[in-house]
Amino acid sequence: MIVRQEWDLNSRIKKASRHTNQNEGLIFEKSSPGKRAFELPPLDVPQVDPAKALGANHRSDGVAGFPEVSEIEVMRHFTRLSTWNYAIDLGMYPLGSCTMKYNPRVNEFVARLDGIATEHPYQPPELSQGCLKIQRLLEQCLLEITGMDAITLQPAAGAQGELTGLLLIRAYLQKHGNPRKKVLIPDSAHGTNPATAVIAGYEVENIKSESHGQIDVDKLRELVTADVAALMITNPSTLGIFENRIPEIAEILHAKGALLYMDGANMNALAGVTRPGDLGVDVMHLNLHKTFSTPHGGGGPGAGPVAMKKILEPFRPVPILVEKEGGRLALEPVRTDSIDRVKAFSGNFGVLVRALAYILAYGPGIRQATEDAVLNANYIRKHLEGAYDLPYSLPSMHEVVFSDARQKKNGVNTMDIAKRLIDYGFHPYTTAFPLIVPGALMIEPTESESKEECDLFIEAMRAIADEAATNPEIVKTAPHTTRVRRLDEVGAARKPILRWDPNRRSGTPEPAEREAKAAAREFPTPVVPSAD
């Protein structure tokens, strides 16, 4: 009741209101023998006795435990589950470093066309010219945007792009006599960078950021020895700050025979405004599921093309897209110096299609998308500076990083604020990253948000800052409006339950037990914040 009051009386929550959603068990719990939702056309060839055809390998019965449900049950099941998710289609999704921009539906439409979705990667090139032309045009567009000389579209995601980039560097250095030992990585980098460096066979050496949050160039100069293969830099950094000494950084590396890798996760701050290739970057990946609007789909799929300077071109993964006489395109399977394949077939082609559709919609106007993204981030920064601590004050690009230092005094941390933001109708920002900011709030609005949506977000964040001062309990126990409350992650990891098992007692306690638990839980004291 307390929560209900809180909700009804809190006029500051403008974007969201309560509504009923449907309960839904696991699909396996709804199953009843004999039901099915999909019919095949009748078999038009003679029946075969599978026991005879497959011998010892024959599975004599259907898959034990597999669901048996009707079509409407399938539809309702997944539709009900879907309503438990937040999504870009519902509102702003300001996850820093994730670039949650609008996913245009025309992209989905063209990726599903007959003649696009239906094509087999092993059909002959003369029947694949459409697919190859799409790849060719995307390659050309991405080269123009990055200012690079050559590209591969094969990597499946950003992390695989990183690996591809480091393998290119390794192959290049090896060709010149010594692959070297170390990769330098700033302490503000994404976790994928160090994880990738290890798979590429390198030791990781972390570089501490200087007091303004940028690469410490003097320190870098000391660290770049003949053992260093590359520096992996994210630009703008995960603080949303442009590394303005990047040309000098490139020179320091090049002078010692090392190369500069750029993590392109934050390319949404640069597209159309500046080009990594012009800044001295040797190789970089792009996240098509960030900058180029392909949907995240609850975690993937993405695509991580890698663009590079001429010196790395000979080492690209095969197959290589080439133009033959008469303009015919083909995939060349063998190259002497290639690092070989990183993935089977031709990359995540369906994702490449969507990214090209996005580029075609903007054309050179992609610059304005960048400008709007940076404008939105700075607008939010300006309006939240008074309410939240800004640990690094250099100009922001497409995202801004605050800390919870002020709210901490009342025992409220970044995760609490994030959870309370859910009650206000928003997806949380990225919490507790980058690691160099204790209690980070990393906010990336993207260009998709209108001033109105940004204003609602600002208002919500300010209201939560007020609550943290006047009624910290309501923030610390948030969210109050979701179908589940904070979940027991420690318990989940201690005794992992990773699949449904009909023999295991359900995880849902009996009603009586549930009530007892609920009663035992400490409820926040109701305090209605004063209206502005």
Added chain:
Amino acid sequence: MLGAIGAKSIDELFFSIPEKYRLQDPLKLPGPYSEAEIIKYFTERAAENSPGYSGFRGAGVYNHLRSVVTDAIIQRGEFLTSYTPYQAEISQGTLQAIFEFQTLMCQLTGQEVANASMWDGSTATTEAVLMAERITGRQRVLVARSLHPEYRDVLRTYAKNSGLQVEEIAFGANGTLDQKALQSAIKNDVAAVVLQSPNFFGALEPVAQLADGVHAAGALLVLAVTEGVSLGLVKPAAEADIVALEGQSFGLPPSYGGPFVGVIASREKFVRQMPGRLAGQTTDSDGRRGFVLTLATREQHIRREKATSNICTNQALCALAATVHLTLLGKEGLREMAHQNLAKAQFALAELTKIPGVRRAFDAPFFNEFTLEFPRSVKIVNTELLREKIVGPLPLGTSYPELTKHALVCVTETKTRADIEKLATSLRHALEQPL
């Protein structure tokens, strides 16, 4: 908004980029195009591909019937436009669906835990090998030559710098792994033996028979499955320690090679060495059942250079499509689909081997793919078939130089009897052509 920020122009927001590096001219990109023009561009490209052709190629990518329901569900914005479910309270839909996916994969493979997900079957197979390396502390890996050639390529790319020593084991006369060759290669320094079933030639490997020898050497048996539908009729290899599955056959279109969905399934005791995301069941503070991402201490965002893998973005929406597709098919539907594949492939084999000079190359049992030997080069045969608007069987000579007259035929439930008969007639004519 600029006024509120206190900037005079939008350019001012970019002053931290040194001026000489700021682009003065617009990028040379095609567009801007309207929605109608974008659709026109891609429709024109689609027409330059293979519409109107009938294809008999599989080799890791399979054409299967898909219900329109799957696309209707995965295109719901709440699934399509959400991020990785780190904020569990507003991601229960995705999390529960992942939990259901993990369950379905365990049921299919007979394993105890399955992740959600890897990029595809090739990277799942590679990651399964790296996992076996961590579990056994050994670095020698024996890989069946009958494993998909591109999967072997990917494994070699990853192995090159990690100290892994990859050796290939030949295949025998019946198209399956040469057991004698395996026996002489396997020693107690082997981390994993990797094989695929049905293998690249379509043949079912005698996984159960091989397992004892592999385990006796203290090695793990890694089984790659590229054709998931086979599991509807082929016994899951309970003897395998790690299964690396390609889930494309579960409701995902061929899409010229991706996006698909890879899965690693294994024993519960190995879960902490597994790469990739896992959803686990737990309770909220009111005691209600809910789901969270769990065992994240294996992952790169927590462990950085000590993580089990660098994977971050995975193939979540593809995993959802597979979950919906398998739920639609259900227990009986999957079995029937598998049965139709088997029946149609058997029918095709019978029809094609009636043609003079066409021979079944390997006699091991198969599911929906089999290898034929022609009396002449496959390339010449396929050129003739293309005239009949048929994309003929996959020539094996590129990957196996000793098999230039061999071709891999794939027949799924999408092929009608008439399609198969037309292939047989056209092949007969092609072989009757003077050279």
